[in-house]
Amino acid sequence: xxxxxxxxxxxxxxxxMYSMVAIGFVLIYKASGVFNxxxxxxxxxxxxxxxxxxxxxxxxxVAVAITVAVLILIAGLIExxxxxxxxxxxxxxxxxxxxxxxxxxxxxxxxxxxxxVHALDIGIDDVPIFVGNVMISQFDLFAAxxxxxxxxxxxxxxxxxxxxxxxxxxxxxxxxxxxLGINLNRIWQIVWAAAGIVGLVAGMLxxxxxxxxxxxxxxxxxxxxxxxxxxxxSIAGAIAGGLIVGAAEALGDTYIGPLIGGGIxxxxxxxxxxxxxxxxxxxxxxxxxxxxx
Amino acid sequence: MSASAQPILDVRNISLSFKxxxxxxxxSFSVAEGSICAxxxxxxAGKSSLLNILNGVYRADSGEIVxxxxxxxxxxxxxxxxxxxxxxxxxxxxxxxxxxxxNILTGLSRHSEVNLAEQALRLPRxxxxxxxxxxxxxxxxxxxxxxxYRDSVVGTLSYGIQKRVELGRALVSSPTLxxxxxxxxxxxxxxxxxxxxxxxGINRHLGVTVVLIEHDVGIVxxxxxxxxxxxxxxxxxxxxxxxxxxxxxVIAAYLGTVQ
Numbered sequence: 001x002x003x004x005x006x007x008x009x010x011x012x013x014x015x016x017m018y019s020m021v022a023i024g025f026v027l028i029y030k031a032s033g034v035f036n037x038x039x040x041x042x043x044x045x046x047x048x049x050x051x052x053x054x055x056x057x058x059x060x061x062v063a064v065a066i067t068v069a070v071l072i073l074i075a076g077l078i079e080x081x082x083x084x085x086x087x088x089x090x091x092x093x094x095x096x097x098x099x100x101x102x103x104x105x106x107x108x109x110x111x112x113x114x115x116x117v118h119a120l121d122i123g124i125d126d127v128p129i130f131v132g133n134v135m136i137s138q139f140d141l142f143a144a145x146x147x148x149x150x151x152x153x154x155x156x157x158x159x160x161x162x163x164x165x166x167x168x169x170x171x172x173x174x175x176x177x178x179x180l181g182i183n184l185n186r187i188w189q190i191v192w193a194a195a196g197i198v199g200l201v202a203g204m205l206x207x208x209x210x211x212x213x214x215x216x217x218x219x220x221x222x223x224x225x226x227x228x229x230x231x232x233x234s235i236a237g238a239i240a241g242g243l244i245v246g247a248a249e250a251l252g253d254t255y256i257g258p259l260i261g262g263g264i265x266x267x268x269x270x271x272x273x274x275x276x277x278x279x280x281x282x283x284x285x286x287x288x289x290x291x292x293x
Numbered sequence: 294m295s296a297s298a299q300p301i302l303d304v305r306n307i308s309l310s311f312k313x314x315x316x317x318x319x320x321s322f323s324v325a326e327g328s329i330c331a332x333x334x335x336x337x338a339g340k341s342s343l344l345n346i347l348n349g350v351y352r353a354d355s356g357e358i359v360x361x362x363x364x365x366x367x368x369x370x371x372x373x374x375x376x377x378x379x380x381x382x383x384x385x386x387x388x389x390x391x392x393x394x395x396n397i398l399t400g401l402s403r404h405s406e407v408n409l410a411e412q413a414l415r416l417p418r419x420x421x422x423x424x425x426x427x428x429x430x431x432x433x434x435x436x437x438x439x440x441x442y443r444d445s446v447v448g449t450l451s452y453g454i455q456k457r458v459e460l461g462r463a464l465v466s467s468p469t470l471x472x473x474x475x476x477x478x479x480x481x482x483x484x485x486x487x488x489x490x491x492x493x494g495i496n497r498h499l500g501v502t503v504v505l506i507e508h509d510v511g512i513v514x515x516x517x518x519x520x521x522x523x524x525x526x527x528x529x530x531x532x533x534x535x536x537x538x539x540x541x542x543v544i545a546a547y548l549g550t551v552q
Contacts, residue, residue: 161412162398162405162423169388169399176386179348180462181374181403190409 002133007254008247013140015246016147017209020202021219022226022238023151024195029232030171031191032083034094038102040220042196044212045109046071047203051118051212060122064200071196072189079188087184106217117213122204143205150201151239154194163190171233225273231286240284245269300359301326301502302347302470307356309342309526316342317526319356324470324519329496329503331513334523335546340506341383343523344472347504348380349373361469375403377469381459381476383506389448393439393458396447397430400462433465437491453484457491464495471495473505477512485509489516514538522546 021043028036046067053063082097126139158164169177170187178184206216230241252268276283300323309317317339324330332340345351347358352367388396411419434440437457442450447458456476463471476492477485489512495501507513513520514534522530522543530543537543
């Protein structure tokens, strides 16, 4: 029983890290209707930039500030050079553009900062703590708390500010939003920058756990089942999806893995995602595709 | 009649085609400041296309629009909104998952002057603007008798109410020119009467110039100062309701088939 609780809690906490990656996708998908394949590369780029700055002696907060500033700049460039010229093109065109973007970003990251693995210490010891007899990773708790804060900030931004109202308007009906004088380009810049910052936080946490390295950009593939389960258009869905995937992976690895020779974490999430596609193709919280007029 | 002689909108020789099919050919007319101008004509006559040109959704192939003294052939929808051209859509284009009050608040976008940082940190300027906007939105709810639906999610409301919310969202921006695409479509007689009263009220009391598309000829005749009749993208009539009613070409093309 304790082992079950331990596995479940560990899985759920790890799942919040998946959620954070998935939230970056949801933000962009809602505002610009694009599945941003480059989210993983941007996450890698920002984590790498942060760790490189930190290794060259820049203090933690300054390194974060510089990285955020660069992310805002990148969001502006992406909007100007990619989204604006390709506005009103098919979702496939935009997806291909982000696919290209992901390689450009990775290439630039590698060219500027090299391809070695960096250890990232963000000052949280991974010493387990005990709640009763259940062992919980302190780092996972910290990551989950960070995710919670992040979601809280996003919720405030989207529900309590004018930008939030504009963003929801754009997500609901782009043409009507334009006709009211909502500056779509500005909204895109803001959302891509916000997604970049969410990616940075996720990248720092993932990087602290497994080192900042090029395989980080592959979290994009981990986010996919999370998005399929939760729905592409819902932040709540991204959270639920992340928790489900995290818990399922941990439980599956512990209880099903040994029966079939282990190594199931790499594909178990996809099996669940496919099951969801059968019964809920729009995900738990997703909406049915609505044609934009 | 509240119309003055000064045209606020001058459509000059506008043409538009889609893949070789002419939607509008050489259309010219002008709208006097403070008037209600109705565009009528059979389906496919080019009425909605013209509205879409006026607020920048479509680009005219040739011709020119003069609005408040500014000349342009094409305008970006964002610019049109910023200059005070507000509109409603033929198939209601509200933000269906948002509440009525939030929908109305989006209408004030063109007046927003605070930046993201000010909003995120809730600095005084942002809070002041928010308060002013809320006040304007509440006034609009009152004006259109929408207070009972204030916090309802728009998608759950009846069609007639949604049409009114959309009108409020356009009107709250204090537009110079209000474009209404079939404001009475799909309504029952009672809703139509209410809505046309709102439209004339907006025009008389707020002084907003209105260009509307409507198929209910009876109501069009009673609320409009000026009617432009289109058929196959061409203008076949232009004048006061009385002169339109006696225009033989119009009767043949349009009125005759209705009555």
